[in-house]
Amino acid sequence: MQGATLWEMARRIPGALGQTFRLAWSVDRRMVVTVLVCQLLSGIGTAVMLTAVARAMGPLFGSVDARAGLHEARPALIVAAVALAAGALSWILADWATRRLNPQVASAADLTMVDLHMKVELSTYDQEGFTDRSQAAEIGALRAADIAEDAKTLTNGFVQLVSAASVLTVLHPLLLVVLMLSVVPRGLGGVIAARIDYRVFDASVSARNVRGMMRWYLTTPTLADELRANTMRPYLHFWYRTMCDRIEGKALAAAPQYLRVNLAAAALSGVFIVGMWASLAGLVLSGQMGLAIAGTAIVASQTAGRALNSIVRYGAAMFHHGLYLDDYHQFLAQARETTTRRGSVTVRAPAEIRLDEASFTYPKKTAPALHPVSLTLRRGEVVALVGENGAGKSTLVRLLTGLTVPTGGRVLWDGTDLAAADAESVWGHIGLVPQTNGHWPLAVRENITLGQPRRHGDELVWEAAERVGMSEAVAEFPDGMDTLLARSLWGGHELSGGQWQRLACARALYRRPGFLILDEPTSEMDARGEHQIFNALREMAPGRITLVVTHRLENVRMADRILVLDKGRIREEGSFDQLVRAEGGLFSELYALSQDR
């Protein structure tokens, strides 16, 4: 942007028009055609109106008897009035069609973006600048409807201009040249101002992003207790204010630049307008143009002037919004490249999951989070995965579930390499309770069935709630299964931390997956809840592979096998009794520490 010339920038407008057209065409072709036809009709209306006015001017001003002149001009005046009305009607219809089109364009742009976010590989989130680019693209998506509006007014300006300019050229070509000159400075001014605007935005996109993220932390009820009780407000206020200042500073620094550009453009444009009126007067005084024709020239020049103004204004706006639209399209192209596309092999619920020297190193990290690991999990087994913070447990879970592919080695589900398997088919067999689970602002029923809706009744939903000890609580909610779980929304109900965890477990159990993974599922639960969950796991174990990640080492007694992960390596493996008794072992040390609190 810094180095782009005005010409290069002006050249972007057709591109932006094309992008907008394609977007609008993809959502509602009928309305796009309506807008285009109405634009054309409104232009024809203007041309007919101006030609008729030119015809009427002669008898109106040339005749000695005003009554006779009016009579002679009447047919032309009627044509002018009808053309004017038809033009206005076309414009109104175009406006109606755009109003129908715009919300659809806005939703389509937004939906595409949100959908792509949900489809990209997890590693995309680790790419440098991904969140900033996503934020810039979001602005593009928000502006998509504005651009459609700009495009309509801009193309209308062109149609009007062509009509008026043709009439004006027939009257005297000089007038057209001078008129054009009067608008060019404002056009340049508009484009330069748009460039400054975009630069300001671009310079503050990171600060905006961070501020937007922090805003959630400062305003959400989830953190309201912590924020108040720990007197965090003054520092957070200072922090937020600093981000506001940074954004504000960029905008304020640009204000004098806008002033200079606008003043210069208006002054230059004024000089050319005076020039046009002077040429018109000169032509009349020198006898090269009759007064009647001069009258028509004034009407035509006013129309052409208005059209040119709207071309300039909306061209600049289009250019401005088009820059964001560019960000949007660039982001879509990049995000599409990183959507999860592994392979086409569909898998079944796994009877055996095997890691074959699988390792993983996060981008921009030199040390692997997981060193080459080989292990096998079998259907019917309950395996516990333990280890200290940062040992690599969640990373291992992501590999086993195909959420990420290993950077070395292979993960095989019944012999199928997950790197070549269809990711959706893999995830269809998984039930995952992650460390941080979503408190989805949906009804209880949707919170349990989310991801695997079933048509036939609520029986299985209640069963899942029962397994995690939530059925009594749900029955007492104001609307039972229909209770909306979002305190921030009208009529919403809030759950406790432990209840949310129980619901996340219910969701995973309801899926009846082939591979059930629970990552710290009971950290916020009471003893009864914990007991219920582990009972449910044991009951359901025969039909699936179960993996439990936990720091509460008492809980791993129920596991058939325990894997102890240490700094990205499996250090120990065995039953609870074996590991507790192992002299100098990491598990026995951690267990002893947990007993010694």
Ligand SMILES: Nc1ncnc2c1ncn2[C@@H]1O[C@H](COP(=O)(O)OP(=O)(O)OP(=O)(O)O)[C@@H](O)[C@H]1O
């Ligand atoms: N997205 C990421 N980008 C870079 N490094 C990461 C990322 N996620 C995790 N790591 C690093 O990988 C290592 C293993 O992290 P992981 O989350 O797998 O540990 P964990 O055993 O699940 O820890 P905890 O018990 O605290 O949940 C850590 O050193 C962590 O800093």
